[in-house]
Amino acid sequence: xKKLAVFLFAALLGATAQAAEYKIDTKGAHAFIQFxxxxxGYSWLYGRFDDFDGSFYYDDKAPEKSSVNVNIDxxxxxxxxxxxxxxxxxxxxxxxxxxxxxxFKSTGFEPQGDGMAKLTGELTLRGVTKPITIDVTNxxxxxxxxxxxxxxxxxxxxxxxxxxxxDYNLGPASQKVEMILDIEGIKI
Amino acid sequence: MSARNSDRHYGWVAIVxxxxxxxxxxxxxxxxxxxxxxxxxxxxxxxxxxxxxxIGILLxxxxxxxxxxxxxxxxxxxxxxxPRWQALAARAxxxxxxxxxxxxxxxxxxxxTADGRAIEVFGWFSVPATIQGIANQEDIxxxxxxxxxxxxxxxVALHALAALKHHFIxxxxxxxxxxxxxxxxxxxxNYPQPKATLTSATTTTSK
Numbered sequence: 001x002k003k004l005a006v007f008l009f010a011a012l013l014g015a016t017a018q019a020a021e022y023k024i025d026t027k028g029a030h031a032f033i034q035f036x037x038x039x040x041g042y043s044w045l046y047g048r049f050d051d052f053d054g055s056f057y058y059d060d061k062a063p064e065k066s067s068v069n070v071n072i073d074x075x076x077x078x079x080x081x082x083x084x085x086x087x088x089x090x091x092x093x094x095x096x097x098x099x100x101x102x103x104f105k106s107t108g109f110e111p112q113g114d115g116m117a118k119l120t121g122e123l124t125l126r127g128v129t130k131p132i133t134i135d136v137t138n139x140x141x142x143x144x145x146x147x148x149x150x151x152x153x154x155x156x157x158x159x160x161x162x163x164x165x166x167d168y169n170l171g172p173a174s175q176k177v178e179m180i181l182d183i184e185g186i187k188i
Numbered sequence: 189m190s191a192r193n194s195d196r197h198y199g200w201v202a203i204v205x206x207x208x209x210x211x212x213x214x215x216x217x218x219x220x221x222x223x224x225x226x227x228x229x230x231x232x233x234x235x236x237x238x239x240x241x242x243i244g245i246l247l248x249x250x251x252x253x254x255x256x257x258x259x260x261x262x263x264x265x266x267x268x269x270x271p272r273w274q275a276l277a278a279r280a281x282x283x284x285x286x287x288x289x290x291x292x293x294x295x296x297x298x299x300x301t302a303d304g305r306a307i308e309v310f311g312w313f314s315v316p317a318t319i320q321g322i323a324n325q326e327d328i329x330x331x332x333x334x335x336x337x338x339x340x341x342x343x344v345a346l347h348a349l350a351a352l353k354h355h356f357i358x359x360x361x362x363x364x365x366x367x368x369x370x371x372x373x374x375x376x377x378n379y380p381q382p383k384a385t386l387t388s389a390t391t392t393t394s395k
Contacts, residue, residue, distance in 0.1 A: 075324060082302035082326040083237070089327060170228055 019059030022151055022185025024070070026053050030152075030184035033072060041173025047079035047088070054104075056185055058151050060141070063117060066109040072102040074125075092168045099127045107131070115139075119155065125164045132157050134181065144186075152184040189368060193261040196365075202261065203368045205254045209247065210344075213289065216243055217341055241300055242309045248293040255286060267360040281347055288340040295336065298329035 024031045034048040054070030075096045077088055089096040106121035115138035123132045134157040141151035157179045161167075192199040198206075223236030263282075266275040300307050301317035302325035308314045322328070354362035364370070 075327070080303065082305065083300060085303075086299065086326040086330055089324075168228070 019057075019061065019065075020149070020187045021055060021057050023188050024052075024054045024056065025150070025184045025186050026051075030150075032180075032182045033070075034180040034182075035177050036180060037170070037177045038173045040171055045079065047077060047085075049074065049076050049102075050078050051076035054183075055188070056106075056151075056183070058141075058185070060138075063111045063138075064109055066106070066117070066119070068104070068106045068119065068121070070104045072104075073100065074102050075100050093166055094126055099125075102126075104132075109136075123159075123164075126166065128164045130159070130163055132159055134179070149187040150184055151187070153182070155179075155181040155183075157181070193264055196264050198264060198365055198368065199261065200368065201257060202263075203366060205250065205257065206366055209250060209254070212243065212247060214341075214344065216240060216247070217337055219243075220337065238308070238310075241296070241307050244293055244296050245307055245309045245315055247289075248297070251286075251289055251293065258286075264365060267354070267358070267362050269358065269360060270354075270362075278350065281343055281350075285340065285343055285347065288336050288343065292333060292336045292340060295329045295333040299326045299333060302326040302329065 031052075032048060033052055034046060036044045036046045039045045049072045051073035052070055054068065056066065056068035058066045074094050075089060077085055077094065077096070079085055079088065088094060091097075102123070102125040104121050104123050106119055108118075108120040110118045110120075112118060117136045117138075119134040119136045120131060121134070122129050134155040136153050136155040139152045139154055142149070144150050158176050159179075160176055161170075162175070189200045190197070191201045193202055219236060219240050223232065223240060226233045226236060266278065270278075297307065297315070298319060301315075302320055302322070304317045304320050306314040306316045319325075351363045351366070354360050355364070
């Protein structure tokens with residue numbers, strides 16, 4: 001009801017003020033959940049989760065009201081190396097047989113000016129729920145050429161592997177993982 | 189000793205294949221089990237799987253040759269006093285061991301080639317990927333590889349125990365046959381005398 005009211009209000013205002021619910025465009029693959037971790041301290045290793053879905057609420061007039069929910073299929077982990085992926089999905093790391101999904105639910109959004117913000121929320125990974133903070137930047141938003149309306153963000157966050165119960169020793173330089181999140185949503 | 193099997197003896201090709209592959213296969217099981225618990229900084233963390241994959245491909249080639257050889261050279265008959273059900277059970281177990289080996293090798297190959305990578309065999313040659321891109325192929329193939337490997341080891345244990353039972357309890361020539369030794373005189377007495385000219389003809393050619 002609240003969403004509908006917001007939607008009607010926005011519709012009344014016309015297409016300029018865009019307070020709306022957006023569906024993350026995983027169908028068109030304009031969204032990426034990537035991670036990187038240092039390999040031996042010598043280089044960055046990148047991986048991603050291929051399957052996820054989610055939505056967010058964003059009002060460019062009142063960005064502090066933003067919220068986001070994402071579900072990730074952890075078994076879709078892909079680091080371009082089957083043997084490594086198999087190991088990362090095993091009980092040594094993500095234990096996807098026991099914990100096949102991860103979720104992120106936002107709890108707050110603090111605009112920092114210039115389209116930047118601190119997005120806080122609860123990340124549930126490997127059965128462990130911990131608060132994390134994502135540094136978010138609004139890249140842009142507006143009409144797309146096919147009659148839709150889109151809004152896109154980029155974000156980074158980092159956390160210690162052991163915070164989520166991963167204690168496999170990859171070496172002192174590889175205790176932390178960085179998440180690199182790029183999402184584009186289509187207004188519903 | 190003849191290269192080929194006769195109706196009472198294994199030829200040396202079958203014997204060499206058996207005794208070369210048996211320790212290699214048991215060793216591969218041990219290596220596969222051990223290498224999975226190595227820490228990231230262990231020197232064997234990379235070498236273990238390299239060795240496992242290289243030996244695996246060579247064993248697959250040997251297995252294909254062995255199956256062909258077996259097809260062309262039927263195994264000698266079971267010892268005369270062996271009950272029929274035991275002879276049948278032995279044949280079933282041997283068949284299952286071959287099938288398991290083939291399935292284990294293929295599933296292992298499908299783990300490493302799931303992303304299209306080839307398997308390098310000690311830098312001598314590489315085996316390209318064929319089936320790839322099945323969703324979570326490496327995990328499914330890995331699960332199958334592990335379950336079948338344990339099943340194989342259970343059958344191998346049964347096979348070895350059965351051979352020892354033949355040797356020490358039944359006191360027949362079953363184990364001696366695969367060792368390439370002549371059957372004991374006691375047990376050879378148990379062989380029925382050649383009844384037809386056909387059997388005597390085959391025994392003479394095999395000598």
